[in-house]
Amino acid sequence: MKNPLNKRIKKELKSDITKYLVIFLFMIMLISLVSGFLVADNSFEDAYNKGFDKYNIEDGHFALNREVDETFIKQLEASTGTTIYNLSYFEEKNDKSKDNNHATIRVYKQRETVNLVCLMSGKMPEVDNEIALDRMYADNSGIKVGDTISIGGRTLVVSGLIAMPDYSCLFEKNSDMMFDAINFSVAVMTNQAFEAFQSVHMTYNYAWNYAQKVERTDVEKADKLSETFLDDLTKEIKSYDESVIDEVNIYEATKKAMKEAISNCNIKPDHVLIDAMKLDIDIPSTSITNIAERDALVKNGI
Numbered sequence: 001m002k003n004p005l006n007k008r009i010k011k012e013l014k015s016d017i018t019k020y021l022v023i024f025l026f027m028i029m030l031i032s033l034v035s036g037f038l039v040a041d042n043s044f045e046d047a048y049n050k051g052f053d054k055y056n057i058e059d060g061h062f063a064l065n066r067e068v069d070e071t072f073i074k075q076l077e078a079s080t081g082t083t084i085y086n087l088s089y090f091e092e093k094n095d096k097s098k099d100n101n102h103a104t105i106r107v108y109k110q111r112e113t114v115n116l117v118c119l120m121s122g123k124m125p126e127v128d129n130e131i132a133l134d135r136m137y138a139d140n141s142g143i144k145v146g147d148t149i150s151i152g153g154r155t156l157v158v159s160g161l162i163a164m165p166d167y168s169c170l171f172e173k174n175s176d177m178m179f180d181a182i183n184f185s186v187a188v189m190t191n192q193a194f195e196a197f198q199s200v201h202m203t204y205n206y207a208w209n210y211a212q213k214v215e216r217t218d219v220e221k222a223d224k225l226s227e228t229f230l231d232d233l234t235k236e237i238k239s240y241d242e243s244v245i246d247e248v249n250i251y252e253a254t255k256k257a258m259k260e261a262i263s264n265c266n267i268k269p270d271h272v273l274i275d276a277m278k279l280d281i282d283i284p285s286t287s288i289t290n291i292a293e294r295d296a297l298v299k300n301g302i
Contacts, residue, residue: 055115055165058114058208059225060207061206062205062206063206064237076232076236079235080228080233081211082209082229083209083211084207085114087205087207088205089108090201090203091107092104092151093151094149094185095149103137103141104185105185106186107151107188108187108189108194110124110190114207117132118163119162120163121160122145122161125159129155130158130190130193131158131189132162132188134167134185135163137181137186138158146158170184200268208229259279270283270284271283272284272286273285274286274287274288
């Protein structure tokens with residue numbers, strides 16, 4: 001005996017063919033969409049993981065208020081089992097920013113060992129009046145290869161547009177809640193141009209990589225290594241400061257600290273009042289030996 005449902009199914013499909021066709025197409029689109037997301041996710045994850053090796057991305061970094069010598073770096077590397085890289089930078093305002101907002105440009109030397117730069121278009125700086133800017137900032141500011149910008153009173157030609165792996169999003173500070181590709185950018189110059197700039201807005205930044213490779217998925221081990229590194233760094237800095245004082249005596253160490261504080265001022269002073277000692281600096285200064293002398297100088301506008 002034939003199943004009567006067969007006729008009914010055929011009749012049902014024939015009468016509501018449009019409805020079932022829509023359901024079928026919807027299922028096909030949903031499956032395609034989910035499959036596409038999974039493929040894209042795997043591709044992004046693969047590119048992300050390969051990027052650590054391709055660009056030799058740092059395991060971490062720290063900043064100091066003054067530059068340390070090679071002896072300190074070697075001691076820190078030996079005690080922490082790491083390789084330390086000097087990634088110092090200076091910051092200047094772009095005097096030709098769009099809408100006169102004077103964006104902050106953070107400038108590095110060209111990198112050859114860690115956090116390698118990815119050139120998106122144009123070429124890397126080859127002469128001292130060239131600079132390469134972050135591509136996202138340049139797009140937002142309407143800056144193209146061949147245009148000029150002005151930082152620190154110098155006019156520089158934009159030779160190329162770049163991306164840095166440690167600035168995949170343009171966060172100026174770790175505390176920022178949102179990245180800002182309009183008021184902040186990173187850039188690179190030739191090593192000679194960087195040294196010749198002599199900016200007063202220097203930050204002595206250092207990156208490190210562990211000698212023993214750490215899997216990115218092993219968060220617990222990475223956190224433990226970071227804590228150990230920071231503890232060792234604190235000890236080395238304390239030892240280094242003590243060795244400086246022992247080497248040059250407390251008086252000379254105080255003078256050295258004063259000179260470093262003056263050189264790191266965001267605004268260059270017109271005149272410096274110094275407590276009871278004289279400093280060899282290129283800014284007019286007065287050594288004050290008592291409070292009455294200080295009050296008189298301040299009253300006279302010095």
